Amino acid sequence: MSEKIKFFFLLGRPGCGKSYLYKNVFIPSVRERGIGEWERMDDFPVLQKLLDEDRDFKRHVRKDGGFQVTDFTIVDDVLKQMDAILRQKEKDGKIIMAEFARDDYMSAMRNFSGYVRDRSLLIYIWAPFDACMDSNRKRFENSKNIDDHIVPEDLMRTYYRTDDLEKLALSQKGPAKDYDGWNLVVFNNSDRDMSPRRKQRIFLDAIKGYEL
Numbered sequence: 001m002s003e004k005i006k007f008f009f010l011l012g013r014p015g016c017g018k019s020y021l022y023k024n025v026f027i028p029s030v031r032e033r034g035i036g037e038w039e040r041m042d043d044f045p046v047l048q049k050l051l052d053e054d055r056d057f058k059r060h061v062r063k064d065g066g067f068q069v070t071d072f073t074i075v076d077d078v079l080k081q082m083d084a085i086l087r088q089k090e091k092d093g094k095i096i097m098a099e100f101a102r103d104d105y106m107s108a109m110r111n112f113s114g115y116v117r118d119r120s121l122l123i124y125i126w127a128p129f130d131a132c133m134d135s136n137r138k139r140f141e142n143s144k145n146i147d148d149h150i151v152p153e154d155l156m157r158t159y160y161r162t163d164d165l166e167k168l169a170l171s172q173k174g175p176a177k178d179y180d181g182w183n184l185v186v187f188n189n190s191d192r193d194m195s196p197r198r199k200q201r202i203f204l205d206a207i208k209g210y211e212l
Contacts, residue, residue: 007096008097026203033207033212042098087115102109121210122184122185133189186204
């Protein structure tokens with residue numbers, strides 16, 4: 001690896017625990033590694049902006065208290081915009097943690113520039129599908145902020161039912177792999193009762209070989 005890690009991508013299906021781990025595991029861990037400044041970036045506000053501009057509903061429809069994308073080129077447009085935003089934010093000298101979920105991550109990551117790829121670590125967060133479904137419902141029922149938007153259940157059962165990184169995570173033996181030129185770490189979040197401190201130790205061990 002020729003560059004320091006400047007961008008963390010938190011990947012995994014809705015309900016896998018990205019928001020919880022960000023607050024309770026990943027940020028305390030990078031603090032422990034001596035990183036004082038960071039910023040969180042979610043693809044949802046970028047997508048929401050594009051959906052708000054889609055006033056004729058050519059690319060999405062309203063559904064189940066949320067929305068459903070009908071033209072999936074919009075999700076690639078979101079990532080291309082995120083790439084530009086990440087490169088701009090790096091100038092502030094912060095570590096950026098960017099979150100999103102897709103069914104085909106290899107295809108999705110090709111929307112990012114080589115510049116971002118060479119300075120990134122992908123963290124794939126795995127949790128069983130049924131647990132993700134349950135979390136998706138509960139966070140909407142107890143919604144307090146933008147993290148609590150619901151993903152329609154039929155979309156969870158089709159688009160988010162599985163993905164290429166899940167297949168890799170379930171088959172791999174070690175904690176990390178090269179993924180189409182990207183640095184990749186898999187974080188198993190199936191044990192929701194495990195203490196945050198224990199999860200921090202697991203995460204710190206997984207990233208110990210990377211320069212931040």
